[in-house]
Amino acid sequence: MKKIQNWLLLGLPYLFFMCNISAQTYTFTRQDFAQPPIQYWPRPLYFWNNTSVRPEVLTDQMQKMRDLCGYGGFGVVPFGKNFSPEYLSEDYLKLYGTMLEKAKELGMTISLYDEFGFPSGSVGAFDEGDGNPRFQKKYSGYTIQRLDKDEYEVDGPVIYQKEVPVGKLMGVVAMNMGDKKRMDLSSDVSNGMLKWSVPSGKWKIMFFSCVPDGNPLSDYLNPEAVRNFTKMVHDVYYNRFKNYFGNVIYGTFFDEPSMFRAQFRMWTPMFNEKFIAKHGFSPVTLYPALWYDIGPETSSARNYMFGFRAELYSEGFHKVVNDWSLAHGITATGHTAPEEAIIPANGPGDLMRCFKYLEIPGIDKIGGHRYAERFYKIVSSSAYNWDKKLVMSETYGAMPNYSEPGDLSWNDIWAIANDQYTKGINMLIPHAVWYDNTKVTYKPELSYRNPLYADSLKAFTTYLARLNVILQAGGRHVADVAVLYPIHSLLGDHYFYTETGPANVDGWVDPANNFYNEAVSEIDYVNVGGWLQNGAGIDFTYIHPEVLDEKCKVEKGKLELKNNINHESFKALFLPSCYMISLSNIKKVIDFYKSGGMVVFTTRLPHKSCEAGMDSAVIRMVRSIFPLMEENAWERIENGQGGKAWFLPAPDALGVSEVLYGSELEFDVIYPLNPDIQYIHKVLEGRNVFFFANTGHSEIQTEATLRGRIPLEEWNPHTGTIRETDIKFNENTNSGLVSTVIQIDLKPYNSVFFIEKE
Template sequence: MKKTFRKLLIYGTVLAVCGCRGAGQRETWEKEFADPSDIYRPQPFWHINGTLTTEGIRKQLSDAIQGDGFGGVAVLPLNPGGMWGNQGICPGTTPVYLSEGYFNRYRDILECSAEQGAQVILYDDVDFPSGTAGGKLGEQFPQYTRKRLCKTEEEAIGPKNVKIAVPLRDSFMGAAAMNTLTLERIDLGEFVTDSTLEWQVPEGTWKIMSFAMENHVDNHVDYMEPKAVKEFMKMTYDQYAERFEPYFGNTITKTFFDDVGYYGIENYWNPELSGLFEKRYGKKAALYYPALWYDIGPETDAARVALFGLRAEAMGDGFPLCVAEWCDRYGLQSMGHPPGNYEPTTVDMYGDPFKFYRHVHIPLMDAIHGYPYGRPGFKLISSAADAFDKQLVGAEIYGNYSDRETDSAMLYRVAMEVMARGVNFLVPHGMWYEPDTVKIPPLIAHYNPRLAPALPGYNDFAGRSTFLLQGGRRVADIALLFPIQSLEAWYAWETGRPRCGKDVPPGTDYNRIGDLLTGQIRRDFTFLHPEDFVTDKYQIGNGQIKLNTPSTGQTYKLLIMPSGKVLSVETLRKIRDYYRSGGKILATNLLPSRSAEFGQDAEAVALVREIFGIDPEAPMPARQVSSSNENGGKTIFLPQAESTALAAAIDSLLPDPDVRVDPVETLAAAGLPGQPLLGVERFRDLPADELGMFSYIHKQKEGQDIYLFANSTDKPVDTQVSLKGKLKLEKWNPHTGTIGKWEDVEYDRHADGTIYTRIRLTLEPVSAVFAIGK
């Protein structure tokens, strides 16, 4: 009743402002903006800690949907005696997960949600990470659990004969010797009999290494093995399908997997990877396994790129693909994330975001651990969605934020920032069935007196915003090359360097550049994967790079190459061709001098010399270096990605951007957006006047241009913004649901004939507005 009344009240306000425009698109948009449907509203995690009852379920769902304005819930069961229960801090779910009593209460959740027109997201396991089936997977199928590649070694000085015991563990993967001075490697597989290696050591000092798989590292399913994943899905996904298929596609529309990766198991491996490596590269895997631990000479970089790249592919073609195929059968959309998708490097956490998300229907970022932790990494997820033509991008948001930092302003602040980075569906973290035993704050629910008054307005705001941002294509004219091959080439096991997504090469600056572009220079961009770039997905010509996807296609007029030592020759050739066609390129800090392919370093160096006029094997220039060609191609090398120099270089290479924001005087002194956030800063470390940023996103949808301008700072914004094209604009306020004509509009024709629409933009602290027009 309250929801219906609110809908009529706000819709009336919209009509009073706009007037009735008739049926069709306009009426639909106005109606959804007045009171967004549940499919656009946030759907929080509902941690069902405690004893479920039909009455308790109905009361809490009614409070969440009718009272707070959520669009539904993502039901997250907890395992008594599991991750939280055995700490005595948080009770698990009763009845026990996957029992018939549990499914009876789950049916109550579905029935109550269906009655209220709300949705339920099917969370695929108990606790997290996904992949244990409540602990049953490891008990019943230990052969299908995660594995790792282990090394044993012994040093020998030749010439002499050695006889060494070889631990075969669960399966032998080969043996090799490496000369510690010359780095020559010899395959020793033929010298191993049973569990003994006997070999005549040549002159010199040699590391004698044997490799073996260790199975059943823990109770999580082997994410890289489809057969194992499907066995897990029989124990979980299929149980829901058997009982609740009539709810699929209406009440249940999405599934959710959590933290699928190998966080904490850096040498996570699968025996099939050896065969894949040998088939693709024609080289003996055991001769290249040493590169996972050591420098093996000139082939080190290519070996690591190949091996870690294969592991990343197997991750994407394992768990995420199996879940997506299951969802396709039932008319559902898969959604989920790996661990550490916000960290500076993904290599030691789950592999590669583009390879991981390519099969996921709704790529999801994990915006958790306090504000603004990991923010520079968020654009990788929305960029992967663009690359694979996925129009929904989700965010698990607010989890593990302290109660102190999470006020109503924080709800809006973080929502705005992820929306500006491409998110258009929110999963707050979240509700708790027993709100007095919240293990992971904050409690975002009717029962939190600090947030409860703000939730109806927040959910209206989020629903309106995501309605406008779902679908269509994002407009961005800058492509930022994702330096995954440099990250892979740098990474090695057991080095003692920082782990958990922090081990990056010196000078790595792609995160810094991305944060500067979004929050300070205010030029939107999209990450471009070097392997995707060489496919026919991307076309080059006339100084442009076009992403040829049916729905999310984009056109880039500037390519930024962040610092990186390693890049594939194939990618460099296409960059060279783009430059020859009149393309503009900006590079920073370190140019590639090594090829990601075996044996092609010399060509990589030659290509970089041709493009930039710089020898990448020599010390990098200490000053800016520019070059050009007869077709209008231009390049700039910057020794450091410093904000002022970066902005000036972008202006010179791309003088006619899609959106130009004039300086914002009130934010000129704020330091946060210009700092090199690497995924480690927390709210508690920030000065009070350095919260948030002012940023935007531009989408085109159903013939309309949609601009979201978001000020997540605690300072007002008053500035001028130039939008390419002659636009007739309206102001859509997501906080109030009102629509009106945009005042203070003028048109400016540049010397080249390009017309810009100039608007005055004023925003209160922690507020947003949409400019919409043709």
């Protein structure tokens, strides 16, 4: 009997992963919560760091990672110039095969990390690898490209001739320095020479060329280039280890692809052709807007150009890697960089849409100076928008200080985990375990060998496993408030510059940086999210403009997100500093308000359209709510259907709270305001699940009121125990609605589930 039980224990993870993990639905059970099966245990990054990896040491470490740490697998990161055996060599693949066999024996599962070092896409070219640009050597024509501009000022009338710069010519544009009239001169180029009869006036003649940048990474904007990358890496693993795919190897992991390279001007030679295929017109006369004010069309032009580049990035890299993974029976995750840039134009392009085609959207919380926690909700909301089940975070590396990484305290480790799981992350990947713990590059070293963590590590990983049992079960997120992700305004504000600014920043910013401070002074979408959660104690979902158009419907005073699984119903919609908006988006906002919904505009009212020449239409629709525009600031505007609207020109946490709690809306969860309390509400297989966490150092004793009559049990993820909980039901004498009142008692850094009885 014991042998049969052991076989089942080892076999169940493989049966589980034979199907796509991110698409599975399953019932969480009391038994799994008390003693989580190994597929729920966290799987760290495991650095094979700067040394020769020996099979006998590797297998011994794997055994102890499972037995002493509570890790259910890992993702191998080959790392450093002195790593051996050579990456993707026969000896390397033999070692990898030994690791897979041991994982199979132990019931562990492996994430296929796709690079030697990082970032993904060069096959080892950087210092974190061995410096060998393998991809560039094999596919020299498929590396990162850059957009260059050569410009000349000319006084007309005159016949002007100029040799075209090297690279693929994307266009030649003349712009009048007075009225900013632009002319496409591309047809005046012949045999590499521009010849143009310049009219009267002062003109700026600009040549736009796409040239190889010299960076050894694959061209992220070109699907063919990324498919070449998967041929060099992913196909090697599959051809050698196909029998392990879908069982031992459960997914791929990519690390830090980004447009934060090529002097922030990453481009691709097929940009114009693909733009025309989508939009039906040439982008050539829009190119000057990437650097200059071109008049009333500036914001619209920038939104077209940077928006389309963001689409190429998400479809060129994320979609290609995801499609490869699904085609080979596994799933895909990873994260882009830098997530914490307030304007995402030069990094992920569009931090929500870049995960549209990825099964498991991800983020990293690496380096204490990088405030990724402010962006957790954007990534988890991306998953909610496009109906994804899992959200990954690579967490804890190079902390608390990136320049001098030390060892995190246990309090910090618990607080970060609780914060992530209440904000929608449900797949925490610890960073990291190091093969050679004497050569740790980025602390902390989270293994049985570190005396700071060894005694308590398994208790922590078991805690994470219990969170995973519940929160990886799928279901839908519940929130009453939606926040429009203002990507059109963010891209409309952006242009190419070289200073440290809101799109060209990775981490800490000097508080005295006036250029940065001025640029972000009217961007408030991240602050609005913080004010909602920490100031008002109300959860929310960011909604992407594309999703607002395609998946949201106005029904009986609510904005309904019509997903198959994650369907959400919103009573209120915030539009944070959305000075620019599409006509379809603002029309839906107006329809929501007219049907009885609540809309709150902050900092800037919409007055520009994404569509060129349609600004007046946007202003006209906004005036249908605010006849006096900005002069209606702070007024409560109402209509006969119960619709309510506010414009908050200088919002803060107090103002947001006053508007929400003064609206007469009954919210899903209400508790005395305390920024250390975080929560998430999901509905799993028809059962309400509430997860409350204390992220602070003080004990919390408070009541919380939940909408509806809900019989609940208290599930403790620290102990795995389940008990009856004291609850009371209150009825609102005015509305007749019933609410459930629970008592929350949480020690510092502790958490609890309240789960509806079966």
